[in-house]
Amino acid sequence: MSNLTSLTLKAALTGLADKSFSSVELTQAHIEAVAAAKPLNAYVLETPDKALDMAAASDARRAKGQAGALDGAPLGIKDLFCTEGVRTTACSNILGNFVPTYESTITANLWRDGAVMLGKLNLDEFAMGSSNETSAFGPVVNPWRAQGSDAKLTPGGSSGGSATAVAADLCLGATATDTGGSIRQPAAFTGTVGIKPTYGRCSRWGVVAFASSLDQAGPIAKTVEDAAILLKSMSGHDAKDSTSLDIAVPDFPAFVGKSVKGLRIGIPKEYRVDGMPAEIEQLWEKGIAWLKDAGCEIVEVSLPHTKYALPAYYIVAPAEASSNLARYDGMRYGLRVEGANLTETYENTRAAGFGTEVKRRIMIGTYVLSAGYYDAYYVKALKVRRRIADDFDQAFQKVDALLTPTAPSAAFALGENADDPVAMYLNDIFTVTVNLAGLPGMSIPAGVDHKGLPLGLQLIGKALDEGTLFSLGGAIEKAADFRAKPSRWW
Amino acid sequence: MAIDAATVRKVARLARIAEPEDRIEPLARELSGIMDWIEQLAEVDTDGVEPMTSAVAVAAPMREDVVTEGGDSARVLSNAPKTVGGFFVVPKVVE
DSSP, X not given: OOGGGGSOHHHHHHHHHTTSSOXXXXXXXXXXXXXXXXXXXXEEEEOHHHHHHXXXXXXXXXXXXXXXXXXXXXEXXXXXXXXXXXXXXXXXXXXXXXXXXXXXXXXXHHHHTTOEEEEEEOOSGXXXXXXXXXXTTOOOOOSOOOTTOOOOBOOOSSSHHHHHHHHTTXXXXXXXXXXXXXXXXXXXXXXXXXXXXXXXXXXXXXXXXXXXXXXXXXXXXXXXXXXXXXXXXXXXXXXXXXXXXXXXXXXXXXXTTOOOTTOEEEEEGGXXXXXXXXXXXXXXXXXXXXXXXXXXXXXXXXXXXXXXXXXXXXXXXXXXXXXXXXXXXXXXXXXXXXXXXXXHHHHHHHHHHSOHHHHHHHHHHHHHHSTTTIIIIIIHHHHHXXXXXXXXXXXXXXXXXEEEESSSSSOOBTTXXXXXXXXXXXXXXXXXXXXXHTOOEEEEEXXXXXXXXXXXXXXXXXXXXXXXXXXXXXXXXXXXXXXXXXXXXX | OOOOHHHHHHHHHHTTOOOOHHHHHHHHHHHHXXXXXXXXXXXXXXXXXXXXXXXXXXXXXXXXXXXXXXXXXXXXXXXXXXXXXXXXOOOOOOO
């Protein structure tokens, strides 16, 4: 579209501060780009009028010298964040035309700092999926295509709309959430940066719940610095979320560009899995070499319970989901499908409102929590979860951060894994451990495969040590010099 | 651990999801496949391991036991499928 949409968030904020352009101009350029990108299906609701009102208000604030940290920057919001007066669906038919009468804490923080909302972004239904194909609005299409092919690829999931909108220059940055990899895997598939912060860093209040002990919000952005700017605004204590940590928010952008000399980087040997494409192995080796060149010390570490993380996750997350999603009963909001009595009304409503994958997970969750299976499955999974967290604790006695691939493949074709739930779940093999342990993880675009598709590297940090991840992420970004962009076909 | 059709019907009932008869067998297969894959957790020695119930070990915060919000039924009811006179309307619960 116009040059204004190809700016990074940082460059756009600088341009706004210099009065090179106004927020209204910047926002208008993005509105036009969004309107011209319907084939990507990234936005499920566009709010151009609201965006222009917010942009005009931002320009007025800036004229008075009252601009905030994100003032005038147009962002996309994953449709899992409740936005006051703006339809919020979690991309599920069961929420129908739900219009929140309140604002999520994270989006409220972004608006407090002056950001502009372009609209709501597509996702897998209730964030349950790794390909965006479970959305009631249909899948998002990755702006990237394999060389010489026009096959439609997945942008990953669940934050597929967020990742695509950022990669295709349909916003300057986006909110996202990550329960098992839903920020990092889509970031890897689209050549963008995504960070899931430490559990408790960002408030979950007003974010539609999936698995509450794993859910954590974070940004998807064009650069490491942009991600740091966004995370700083999003983070902070919130009395309305009892798991929100009451600690100061570091100045994350200040960590980008800091020297990483002397940092010890762990390479977990269990992440070398069978069947991993050689290109991903090679990219990992490159990442190791880049960090060595930047002065890091490389240490092999062991996380012996890694292979049990996904099966443990597929007990814990569905169990929490079956409990959280019990609220969708057709009584107080959302869809209602009448039946002969109350129970039948519940059953009909939930049968019509939930999609196949969501029902499957509710069923698994209900099963593992049911009488006779609770100890054998649910409690067992919580014990394995402790083992996984202990693995990280031991590794972090020796190292400052870990380096791994983000995902076991590049973006795959839409429909490719649709018939095999377990094959789809394996996408999160490298990301899900971090959610179970509550640690921060970041995906940085680091190269392309032989088909020209982006691949990501993941950094895993100690609890509350996002700062070190931003420094290391900055070092990888600089060394990788990843400048490829999807060519515009939409 | 195979999940049979009877178990699928029972779990669907517990989960309050009406599953049509032609979905019962496919669901039994899908759920059995997933649970078979999950079975590998049995390999992990978890003797004496405390279950991990939260991602961050912090005590639940306390607050004053006071009303913080309320008295706004219009907002509460604004998304309700059916309302009458400031109340939710639901199917008859007590015969």
